[in-house]
Amino acid sequence: MRNFFQTLNLPRVAQSEEISQAIDMLSDTDQSEEADLIEILESDTKSEQYRRVHLQYDAMATFLAQHGLEEAQDTHLWHKRLVEFESES
Amino acid sequence: MHNIFIFLLFLVTAPVAFAATSLSSLPPEIQEEISKLCLPIQYREGAAAYRNCVQNEVSNRADDPQTALSKLSFDDKYAIQQACAKAGATSTNAYGDCIGQQVTDLQQQPQLNLNDVSDDELYAAQQACFDAQSNLGAAAYRNCMINQTDALALVARVDLGNLSALNKNALQLRCSANADSAASYRQCLGTEYSSVTNREPTFLPLTVRPRTSNTTPVVIEAPISSIDAALPDDSTINNEESAITLESIASNNSTAVTAETSADVTTVPVLERTVEPAIAVAETTPAPTTELTTTTSLESAQLPTPDRTLVIDQSTETVTATATQEAAPEPRVISRPELVSEFQRNVESSTPIANADTASSITAEAATVEDTLSPANDIEANPTPATATATATATDSIANSVQTNSSGDIASAEAPTTTDTASSMSAFMQTASEKAQQAWQWLLNELSNLGSKGWLILAGVLALPAILLGMRGLFRSVREPGSEKRSALAERIEPGLQTRARNLDHSAQLDDLFNDDDFDLSLDNAAKRTDADIETPVSVSVNDTINANLDNNAATQFAVKPVQAAETSIEDEFASLDEQPTQLLEKPPFDNAETFNTWLPTFNEADQQHFCIEYLLYWMAYSDNRYTPELKKRLFTSNDLSDTDKIKRWVLMQDVNAFAQAVQHIRSHCSAQQMEQIIAFLMAMLVSENNVTPAQNTLLRFLSDAFSIGQDELQQRFEIAFGHALPAIPRVDRPDWWEKQNEQFGTLWEPQSLQALPEKKQLALRLGLMDDYNENDVIQAFRRAARRCHPDRFSELGEKELVMAEFQFSKFEESRDVLLGVSA
Incomplete structure (x- = not known):
């Protein structure tokens, strides 16, 4: 999953005003990603769900960083899905 | 009277149950297919024809790879899927070939025997074999699991029956965290028992389980140390497994065996405790005999194989290894470790009728065995040609006696065999049919001799289920207040629901049997x-x-x-x-x-x-x-x-x-x-x-x-x-x-x-x-x-x-x- 908050250099708990300001200042960002980011984060419903799933990814990245999945199954290729969250862990 | 009802029940249900048992070994979709094929035959030609149809279909499908795959456990399937994941997409031929090869390889492995393996131990074994399961294929995984369970069988089990749930849980958790194999998990239970419970552990009798599931366990009653003492202090025989096997045979109180083979006796190495570890058997001449003196816990046993026989003689307290060959084309050197491991292999192959590759036929007649009981328990190696008989007695743990000959024919078999399934089924059905006729005759005789009192008791027993059902209904109708609502609802949900079978296992297979009355009962409890x-x-x-x-x-x-207004600011803060x-x-x-x-x-x-x-x-x-x-x-x-x-x-x-x-x-x-x-x-x-x-x-x-x-x-x-x-x-x-x-x-x-x-x-x-x-x-x-x-x-x-x-x-x-x- 893409980490839009990392792209905006904002914490997950950022307010909508902060998000709008950060979006205005976006540069050197892939156009399609920018469009997706705007559509998701500027919608109340979508941004709320995005935040909640974002929290799960944050927690999962922390778990992987600390313990890994060596002795477990990895049917979803979590390391790839969590690649944009590793820095936060 | 009791016997009469059992036979009645048997007569009514046996044919159906037999067909059902054969079918039930197959996956549901194949069961359905076979039923569709054979049901018309049942209507046209009767139950016997239906049974034959099912048997034929079952045997026809037994070797089909897809059938074999669908019958595998989840773990085996997972190992196969992992092994074939790189072969290509699941719809490709390469993937199909890989699956077929994996299934074939797996079929060549012995079955996994999980008798006396607890869930936790199984889990520990699975954990230990996870690498093999993920990377090496199903056969390697099976082999790993067998090694795990074999090693497990050598560790004495602690009796956890007297432990409280809390202590048991604590002990299991402690050991599951540290164990890297099933054996080490079981070992941990023994070593940690005292620290958790402040009591000394009680060990259950060891069970040496053969590698295949269709063999009978050998129960060891005596401590391992006694057999350790019986073996020489030779590092090359660091084979605790063999020692236990020796002990297991000895403690099984197996008795006399007489063997006559057509082969010439070429070597007769006998170990003695005081001799050197390695024994060379040179040329084709009869070998010198040495003896291994065992402890008194060793009693007697005889292990017939086509070319080699090992005997423990109770009377002389010696272990004798007798090797026979039809021909001895070249000199053979047998070291002590070889001999000990050979002994163990023989133990495994000697358990009843498991390994049919010896091409020997089997007769199991308990009465014959009883007659052959001999206090001497000696073995005689007799080079008489053409005939070969071996009669042995066995304790409960080794099943009945075994009589072998070299003809390869099956005379009769009451013990389970892995030889030709169709033949054995046919023999079994014939025997069952005869016994059913005898039972029916006996039943008629019993009924004809029944007096008035007997008929009264019979009527009472027949009426008992109806009485119990009536009482149950009565109790249900006078349940606690409020039950009417639930009963009414249950009736509304599904008329007649309460008369259906009750089962607290509400798994998917039992969806139709779900009953919320029982559910509430367990909830209340x-x-x-x-x-x-x-x-x-x-x-x-x-x-x-x-x-x-x-x-x-x-x-x-x-x-x-x-x-409230006064809390608004705090509310906002925490909201x-x-x-x-x-x-x-x-x-x-x-x-x-x-x-x-x-x-x-x-x-x-x-x-x-x-x-x-x-x-x-x-x-x-x-x-x-x-x-x-x-x-x-x-x-x-x-x-x-x-x-x-x-x-x-x-x-x-x-x-x-x-x-x-x-x-x-x-x-x-x-x-x-x-x-x-x-x-x-x-x-x-x-x-x-x-x-x-x-x-x-x-x-x-x-x-x-x-x-x-x-x-x-x-x-x-x-x-x-x-x-x-x-x-x-x-x-x-x-x-x-x-x-x-x-x-x-x-x-x-x-x-x-x-x-x-x-x-x-x-x-x-x-x-x-x-x-x-x-x-x-x-x-x-x-x-x-x-x-x-x-x-x-x-x-x-x-x-x-x-x-x-x-x-x-x-x-x-x-x-x-x-x-x-x-x-x-």
């Missing part, structure tokens, strides 16, 4: 047990659960009270805590020096496990924004919180490190079954039918992988629990994913927004019912919901989890009653 046993304020915990709005749809509990985690607060309004990771180890293991489960529960609840502002306020303004409230506060602080700790603790301390039940518990408590949220979906998938359950198993369990598939992993970062979602989900995924809905709508959503639903939909949805909460699903979890599940069930009951208009 669980509640009573909880009230009596739990000293912690469980009721408070449950209430807190309610306050925390853990209801699936947060329906009735989400009625937010009007906020926004989601947006401002306490890590970011400069001065948290409570002491935050304590973290979940430092707090957890202060409890005993059982509590730690419970708190970790609680953490995941509240984490999942929080992820759906089920915390009300009131609760948030309380959690952040008090320094005197209960343990559960502390957990909620850490969750509210979005403590991802605590999440990682909780998951890892469960992974390292809980059994596979417990982890499966934790997933089931989270689903039962928080996930709503037709309304799994993206966060729930993501978390369930991750936990399933972390708990080694995997996607397929999760999908299967989810579908059984909710009646629909788990949606694909959510991509909330992609607009195209959102386009596929129903707009209504935006509201449904927001529990606190549901409070504005009419009560009946809320109750319907609790059961996963949307707009158009009828009575039957309510009943079906309730049944699924009830099954999700069934206590049996959480049998390996704690009492607190049971209480929560019970509470959740009561809410489903409420929804059902209101929607069906029963409670009015």
